[in-house]
Amino acid sequence: KELTTFIEAENSKQKVQMSIHNFTNTCFKQCVTSINGPDLDNNEEQCLANCVNRFLDTNIRIVKGLQSMQ
Amino acid sequence: KELTTFIEAENSKQKVQMSIHNFTNTCFKQCVTSINGPDLDNNEEQCLANCVNRFLDTNIRIVKGLQSMQ
Amino acid sequence: KELTTFIEAENSKQKVQMSIHNFTNTCFKQCVTSINGPDLDNNEEQCLANCVNRFLDTNIRIVKGLQSMQ
Amino acid sequence: QISQELAIANATELVNKTTENCFEKCLTSPYNSGNENCVDQCLAKYMKSWNTVSKAYIARIQQASTSGEI
Amino acid sequence: QISQELAIANATELVNKTTENCFEKCLTSPYNSGNENCVDQCLAKYMKSWNTVSKAYIARIQQASTSGEI
Amino acid sequence: QISQELAIANATELVNKTTENCFEKCLTSPYNSGNENCVDQCLAKYMKSWNTVSKAYIARIQQASTSGEI
Secondary structure (H helix, E strand, O other): OHHHHHHHHHHHHHHHHHHHHHHHHHHHHHHOOOOOOOOOOHHHHHHHHHHHHHHHHHHHHHHHHHHHHO | OHHHHHHHHHHHHHHHHHHHHHHHHHHHHHHOOOOOOOOOOHHHHHHHHHHHHHHHHHHHHHHHHHHHHO | OHHHHHHHHHHHHHHHHHHHHHHHHHHHHHHOOOOOOOOOOHHHHHHHHHHHHHHHHHHHHHHHHHHHHO | OHHHHHHHHHHHHHHHHHHHHHHHHHOOOOOOOOOHHHHHHHHHHHHHHHHHHHHHHHHHHHHHHHOOOO | OHHHHHHHHHHHHHHHHHHHHHHHHHOOOOOOOOOHHHHHHHHHHHHHHHHHHHHHHHHHHHHHHHOOOO | OHHHHHHHHHHHHHHHHHHHHHHHHHOOOOOOOOOHHHHHHHHHHHHHHHHHHHHHHHHHHHHHHHOOOO
16 A cells, blocks of 8 residues: 555656656747857746746646536 | 457557547648637648548558568 | 576667667758658768767767766 | 546547647747637637548548458 | 656656757757857756746646645 | 567658658648659658668767777
8 A cells, every 4th residue: 555655656756757847848949049158048037937837727728628528 | 359359449449549649730730820710711621631641641652662672 | 587688688779779760850850851852962961970970969968967967 | 447548548648739739829938928718719629620630530541441452 | 666767767858858959959950060068058058947947837736736726 | 579579669660750751841731732752752762861870870889889988
């Protein structure tokens, strides 16, 4: 039983990690358009945070939309 | 034996499903260029059907071409 | 023990194969811009070889960079 | 139980692809504001595209199977 | 041991995504010369983006969990 | 038997990537007509690119292994 709990916890941690990899990949492509130094400027930083939030909004909206179709 | 048949049938159904997901993804990107309402217009509908058929033509042509190289 | 060695050898061969598939996919998209015959011209050939080498350089640089951050 | 796992895999794939495509079509960098209306219409169009693609693909499979191609 | 495998999967994913993104942003066809300076800066920006995305995502999960949304 | 499964995985990967790339290079929306000639030439170019990439990658691995880099 403890092992099952441990595996489930690891699984959900891993899903969060993989989502972060995917969001970073998508949002980096859209928000970081030039490489002119090692730091993010304020616009890029804001765009990255917005991008994650808008992506999650879209995901939630889609799930609700699909549920209401059933 | 019956279980094997059942699993094989499920597997091939699943492959068809996953192909439909991939075709929809590819062809939606190419054929549906603007979102100005909830319905597909005639051009989009025709483009989607053509897209699937041309993709399958290409796939068959490639497989035949690779076989003739062996 | 022999089986383990065999499986490991197959695994690493398979990784090389899959890398070649990925490099060909990426570099073909970048280097082969028009289809005007069945042969690669010299520029395309050179671009493909450069592309693989620059991709590997980038990969090595990134791994070293990540190691130095730890 | 196998069928159920496949149904979940299909639903997940549909949610993921729809989210990606509708995020791409409805939202743009720097992602200051959402666009729920567009997301709703995009979802409706995506589902209709899924049906069109599905019909075209299955018609093609049946045709190939009738003509003895497969 | 499970945790360790997941850590390796995460590190591999990070190396792959960073290499792909920085190759795309720093190098261009016909790939005659490298650009180590750009790759270094790109890696730094990617890691900072990873942090920003990570914070935004986790804030969102916590907010949803507090408000009873999930 | 393992080798055989890997050979199938490789062939499948090759068919998929070639189909995707040649569909992308030879056909365009709204997909009213096919272009078998282009697909044949594209396949020939893809296979030659595969060889060029393969040689460049293997040369690089051997060089790294000789110089003690790996």
